[in-house]
Amino acid sequence: MKSIRVAIIGWGNVGRHCKYVLDETADMQLVGVVRRASSLKEVDDDLSDVKVVSDITKLGKVDVAMVCVPSRLAGDRVAETLKLGISTVDSFDIHDQIVKTRKRLNTIAKKNGVVSILGAGWDPGSDSVVRCLMQIVCHHSFTTTTFGGKKGGRSMGHTAAVKAIEGVRDAVSLTLPNGAGHQKRLVYVELEPKVDFNTVAASIRKDDYFKKDPTDIVAVDDVSKYNTLNHGGEVERISEDIIQKYKIEGINPLMTANVLVASARAAYRACQANQPGAYTMIERPLVDFVPGTLEEQLKGY
Numbered sequence: 456m457k458s459i460r461v462a463i464i465g466w467g468n469v470g471r472h473c474k475y476v477l478d479e480t481a482d483m484q485l486v487g488v489v490r491r492a493s494s495l496k497e498v499d500d501d502l503s504d505v506k507v508v509s510d511i512t513k514l515g516k517v518d519v520a521m522v523c524v525p526s527r528l529a530g531d532r533v534a535e536t537l538k539l540g541i542s543t544v545d546s547f548d549i550h551d552q553i554v555k556t557r558k559r560l561n562t563i564a565k566k567n568g569v570v571s572i573l574g575a576g577w578d579p580g581s582d583s584v585v586r587c588l589m590q591i592v593c594h595h596s597f598t599t600t601t602f603g604g605k606k607g608g609r610s611m612g613h614t615a616a617v618k619a620i621e622g623v624r625d626a627v628s629l630t631l632p633n634g635a636g637h638q639k640r641l642v643y644v645e646l647e648p649k650v651d652f653n654t655v656a657a658s659i660r661k662d663d664y665f666k667k668d669p670t671d672i673v674a675v676d677d678v679s680k681y682n683t684l685n686h687g688g689e690v691e692r693i694s695e696d697i698i699q700k701y702k703i704e705g706i707n708p709l710m711t712a713n714v715l716v717a718s719a720r721a722a723y724r725a726c727q728a729n730q731p732g733a734y735t736m737i738e739r740p741l742v743d744f745v746p747g748t749l750e751e752q753l754k755g756y
Contacts, residue, residue: 458484459723461716462514462541464532465523466490468611468684469546471501472712473521480716482746487514517541518726519719525615530556533571534563542569542726544718546576546711548612549663553579553735560733570725571733575718576711577703578602580736582690587737589692589699596694599636604687604704607631607641611707616664617642622650625678633669635691640670643681684708717744 461483463470470488477485487506495509508514520536522529522545529547536543537560547556553574564571574580578600586598602608613628625645633639642659646652656672659665675681687704703710718736721743725734736744742752 458482459720460484460486460516460518461719462487462489462511462517462520463523464489464511464520464536466494466499466502467523468708469711469715470521470523472706472708473523473715474501474505475709476712476716480746483716483719486517487511489514489520511536511541512539519544519722521545521715521719523715525619526612527616527619530559533560533573537563537567537569537571540567540569542571542722544572544575544715544722546580546715547574548576548579550579557733557735564733565731568726568731570722570731572718572722572725572736572739573733574735575714577707577714578688580711580714580718582688582701582703584736584741585690585701586692589690589701592699593692593694593697596692596697598690598692600688600690601632601635602638602686602688603630603632604685604689606685608686608704609683609707610640610686611711613640613642613664616662617644617659620655620658620662622647622655627678627682629681629683630686632689638668640665640668642670642672643675643678644672645676645678646674686710720744720746 463473466488477483487508489508489511492509519542522533522543524532526547526549529545533543533545560571589598607629610628610630617626617628623644624647627643629641631639652674659672660670684706686707690701692699721739724743742749
């Protein structure tokens with residue numbers, strides 16, 4: 456069986472966990488990691504057995520690139536990679552921009568004969584598949600998704616948005632459940648010297664990531680004590696006659712990485728089937744995301 460040649464673009468929490476998952480994935484081969492040129496000289500034991508470059512074209516043949524950068528950077532990075540004739544997967548998490556982003560990437564992917572699967576984390580992503588399944592089971596109802604899990608969890612997208620604000624040295628954004636279908640944000644910020652807290656807090660609250668939810672912001676000397684990689688959520692669709700509930704909770708970047716690796720397999724298979732374009736997870740056959748042949752998968756059907 457031919458191994459799928461995969462590259463990781465970005466070496467943050469998601470990129471690191473993607474390598475962890477790929478190391479245990481029999482039908483894929485990690486051919487390299489793409490980092491900023493300024494980071495190439497950094498010593499990282501986790502990369503001791505991996506080729507590290509700043510330009511993906513230096514890795515030779517790549518079937519699928521796993522784009523593990525903040526969502527606000529992901530669209531352009533995916534577009535650049537698709538134009539090189541390399542299929543991509545990403546965990547773009549800005550829900551209300553999925554349709555626009557898919558339309559843009561679809562044109563580029565089709566022009567270059569490759570595949571992009573976007574929004575392929577656990578939400579959006581696998582939770583989106585669950586929401587679609589719930590609608591199939593119960594037509595006349597509505598679905599709610601509540602994030603945070605039992606104790607609250609770290610949102611990688613929200614955390615990255617805060618870190619990008621001028622004057623913020625480090626930050627962590629926690630999501631707390633706030634009733635069915637609602638959540639609130641608790642943001643811990645570590646500021647650079649002489650930076651005005653109120654100015655930073657105002658920037659956070661007006662950011663698109665935060666402006667729809669109640670948000671508490673706390674300045675601290677060290678955010679590490681408040682940090683966590685855990686997150687979770689609950690999807691519910693309840694009618695008078697049918698009750699459906701799905702819970703997920705665990706290490707946020709690991710859950711995301713698992714979905715990305717499965718999506719890389721689906722992207723490769725779509726490309727092999729000559730079906731170029733940009734897709735969300737609900738548009739591709741679920742069997743394409745799992746290893747093995749169709750006959751093997753049907754044994755457990």
